[in-house]
Amino acid sequence: MYPQQVHKYLQQFFTENDCCILGDDEHYITVQLTIDMDKRIMNRPFYWQYVEATNGEPSPAQVTFITDQNRIEEKIMGEVIHFGSPRLNQLFQVTKELGAFVQMFEKVDRLETKSFLTPWLGVNYKVSYCSDQTKEMLYSFGINLMTGEVIEEFQESLNDMDLVSVISEDAFQVQYIIKPNRALQRLDTIVDDIIQQDDHIWAEEANKRWHRSQRVLEYFYEGVEHKPECYEIEKKALEEQYDPKIKVEIINGGLFYLT
Structure with missing residues (x-):
C-alpha cells in the first residue's frame, strides 16, 4: 500500500x-x-x-x-x-x-431517462506474511455481478466517484445475476492464487533463523539430561516467533451500484 x-x-x-x-x-x-x-x-x-x-x-x-x-x-x-x-x-x-460492509450508489444527475446502475462487489484484502519479521500487502478487487468481470485497484477507482447511501431518483439498480457469496468465493480464490504464485523465500529464511536460534538454545543446555521447564518455554517461544504463517484478512467491502 x-x-x-x-x-x-x-x-x-x-x-x-x-x-x-x-x-x-x-x-x-x-x-x-x-x-x-x-x-x-x-x-x-x-x-x-x-x-x-x-x-x-x-x-x-x-x-x-x-x-x-x-x-x-x-x-x-x-x-x-x-x-x-x-x-x-x-x-x-x-x-x-x-x-465492514456497505451499500453505496453512484450519484447521477437528473436526466430525461433513468440511469441503470450495475452492481459490483468490492473487497479490500490484507495479506500478511508473518514470522519474526512481517510483510503486509493490500489488494483491492471489484467483481461485476452481471458479467463476472474482475478489476484490480477497485478502491482507487471509487475515490473519483460521487457515492451516496441512497439511490438517486433518476437511477435504477439492476438486480445482480451472480450472488455476492459466490462472487466473494471467486475473489478469495484470486487472492489465494496470488499467494501461491508469490516468492516464498521469506519462509525459507525464517526457518533458517529458527533453526539457528534453536541450535543456540541447544548449546546452552548441552549435556543437561533433564532439561528444566524454562527450556521448553524458550523452545516454544522460538517456534511461535519464527514459524512462518500467512494471514488473509478482509478489511472491508460492499455492494456498489455504478453507471
Whole structure:
C-alpha cells in the first residue's frame, strides 16, 4: 500500500465517519475528530470520564497524519502513518467495528431517462506474511455481478466517484445475476492464487533463523539430561516467533451500484 493509497484511505475513512477535514495536502491531512472517533482512537478514557462526570464541554482532538514524510518540504507537526503502522491497523479495526460492509450508489444527475446502475462487489484484502519479521500487502478487487468481470485497484477507482447511501431518483439498480457469496468465493480464490504464485523465500529464511536460534538454545543446555521447564518455554517461544504463517484478512467491502 503506497503513501498515496494510505492518504486516500484516510480521506475516505474520516469523511465517512463525519470528521471534518481541516487541511488536506498531498502528503498530510489534518482532521477534527468527532467525540465518538476521539473515544475510539485517541486513548483518552480518563479525559472522557471526567468530562461526562462533570458535564464539562467536550473538546475532541484535532490530529494531523503525515502520509509521506519524505515529500514534505516545510516542517509539519503530526503523526507519521504508513501501511503496517499501529495507527493504520487501528483504523482498519475501527472500520470493522463500525461495519465492514456497505451499500453505496453512484450519484447521477437528473436526466430525461433513468440511469441503470450495475452492481459490483468490492473487497479490500490484507495479506500478511508473518514470522519474526512481517510483510503486509493490500489488494483491492471489484467483481461485476452481471458479467463476472474482475478489476484490480477497485478502491482507487471509487475515490473519483460521487457515492451516496441512497439511490438517486433518476437511477435504477439492476438486480445482480451472480450472488455476492459466490462472487466473494471467486475473489478469495484470486487472492489465494496470488499467494501461491508469490516468492516464498521469506519462509525459507525464517526457518533458517529458527533453526539457528534453536541450535543456540541447544548449546546452552548441552549435556543437561533433564532439561528444566524454562527450556521448553524458550523452545516454544522460538517456534511461535519464527514459524512462518500467512494471514488473509478482509478489511472491508460492499455492494456498489455504478453507471
